[in-house]
Amino acid sequence: MKWHQVLQAASDLAAATPALANIYGADGFRYAGTSPYVTPALEHQLVADGEDELWAVCTIQFDQWCRTMEDLLASEHQLRLLFHVETQRDYAGMPCWSQYNDGETLASPDRDGAFGRAIRFRMSTLRERYAPNP
Amino acid sequence: MLEIGPGRWEGLDGLGEAMLHEIRGEAEDTVLAVVIFFSGEIKTTLSGGRHGRSYVVSRTGRLHVASAPGEAPASLTGNLRNSIGYSLPVWEGWTVSAEVGVGLGTVPSGGAQDPAKTYARRLEWGGAHVTRKTVRVQLADGWITVKAGTVIRILPRPYMEPTAVRVEPEIARMMDRGMAA
Numbered sequence: 001m002k003w004h005q006v007l008q009a010a011s012d013l014a015a016a017t018p019a020l021a022n023i024y025g026a027d028g029f030r031y032a033g034t035s036p037y038v039t040p041a042l043e044h045q046l047v048a049d050g051e052d053e054l055w056a057v058c059t060i061q062f063d064q065w066c067r068t069m070e071d072l073l074a075s076e077h078q079l080r081l082l083f084h085v086e087t088q089r090d091y092a093g094m095p096c097w098s099q100y101n102d103g104e105t106l107a108s109p110d111r112d113g114a115f116g117r118a119i120r121f122r123m124s125t126l127r128e129r130y131a132p133n134p
Numbered sequence: 135m136l137e138i139g140p141g142r143w144e145g146l147d148g149l150g151e152a153m154l155h156e157i158r159g160e161a162e163d164t165v166l167a168v169v170i171f172f173s174g175e176i177k178t179t180l181s182g183g184r185h186g187r188s189y190v191v192s193r194t195g196r197l198h199v200a201s202a203p204g205e206a207p208a209s210l211t212g213n214l215r216n217s218i219g220y221s222l223p224v225w226e227g228w229t230v231s232a233e234v235g236v237g238l239g240t241v242p243s244g245g246a247q248d249p250a251k252t253y254a255r256r257l258e259w260g261g262a263h264v265t266r267k268t269v270r271v272q273l274a275d276g277w278i279t280v281k282a283g284t285v286i287r288i289l290p291r292p293y294m295e296p297t298a299v300r301v302e303p304e305i306a307r308m309m310d311r312g313m314a315a
Contacts, residue, residue: 033203037262037287045204045289048296052303059295063260101295104259112264112285120295 002094003049003058006123009091010060010083010098011044019078023071032063039065039114042075047120056127059101061120072115076103083121096125154228157313161230162223164312168305169220169232172297176234179297180215184208190272203289206296207257214249214257216240235294260290 014020015029024042032043042064049058062079066072084100099122106116186202191210201208209215219239223232237250247253265284270277280286 032260033287033289037285047290047292048299050299050302057299057302059299061259061290065262104255106260107262112262114262116262118259118290 001049001051001128002056002125003046003060005094006058006091006096006125007044007046007060009094009096010121010123013082013091014042014044014062014079017078017082020075023066023075032061037065040067040071041065051127054127055124057122057124059120059122061118063106063116063118065106066115067113069109069115072117076117076119079119079121083123091123091125094125096123098123158230160312162225164309165223165230165232167312168308169223169234171308172234172301172305173218173220173239175301176218176293176297177215179206179293179300180209180218187273192272201291203291205291206293207291211242211246213242213246214254217242217249217254256288257291258294259292260288262287 011029011031020029020042024040028041030041030043032045035041042062045061045063047059047061049056051057064072064075064079066075080100083098085098088095088097090096101120101122103117103119106118107114109115184199184201184205184207186200186205186208188197188199190196191198198210199208207214214236217236217239219234219237221233221238223230235250236254237248241248263286265280265282265286268282269280271280
């Protein structure tokens with residue numbers, strides 16, 4: 001089981017990125033649904049996780065809630081720079097491959113004034129080795 | 135210098151084509167088996183009890199327990215589950231493929247909304263919308279009023295992606311077995 005570490009590392013990395021911090025502010029990063037719906041916010045959540053002989057694969061979703069389309073585009077560009085990479089990277093000491101998976105519009109800006117878009121990344125890390133209880 | 139352009143090595147080209155012809159049937163059968171298995175697994179994901187908010191269904195008076203955020207959607211009418219289906223394998227050159235998903239199964243009858251065109255993606259991904267008119271909703275412990283103009287945030291109830299991740303190792307095994315046959 002690695003998804004909790006992957007999720008935490010990905011969220012920390014996003015929050016530590018100046019371009020994203022400028023858009024969302026210090027309080028704008030959180031797990032989805034843990035605070036009332038306000039914009040701007042970058043929310044993250046686990047969507048799926050699996051485990052086979054070698055890999056602990058999980059899919060994480062970022063919900064981007066921005067006040068302008070420009071912010072939304074800059075945010076998504078930055079997230080893809082961080083998490084859509086060709087080679088293995090180190091996330092908090094954990095080697096991990098990450099790839100953009102899919103995206104979806106979350107809100108119509110003419111209705112509630114927010115530009116919302118969700119994007120998913122597939123994160124693949126080596127699975128945990130479980131030792132039997134002594 | 136040795137030239138290996140197209141048409142020069144007719145014997146090898148011919149051999150390759152003959153081999154691909156040989157496995158064409160197995161490849162098609164394997165892809166069909168995979169999409170049948172996959173669509174069945176999505177329907178399994180969309181079955182069973184949930185742990186979200188409960189409310190009374192006005193049409194039947196029955197108490198319905200909805201899904202909690204992060205859970206797969208609870209089945210109320212069965213329209214979403216029934217609309218899961220698959221397409222038959224199609225060939226493009228030497229590649230065979232088929233599709234699995236919403237809108238490939240049974241279309242709801244009686245004028246009900248087609249989930250593929252309306253709420254299937256919203257459940258998978260979540261979203262936000264503004265309530266256009268004031269509505270009264272009966273929950274298990276009483277009625278609540280949702281005023282027009284209220285922004286409602288819907289958290290995802292993913293069912294496709296968790297199924298895809300869950301069945302991926304088995305699908306890889308099926309493909310290996312199918313090609314080894």
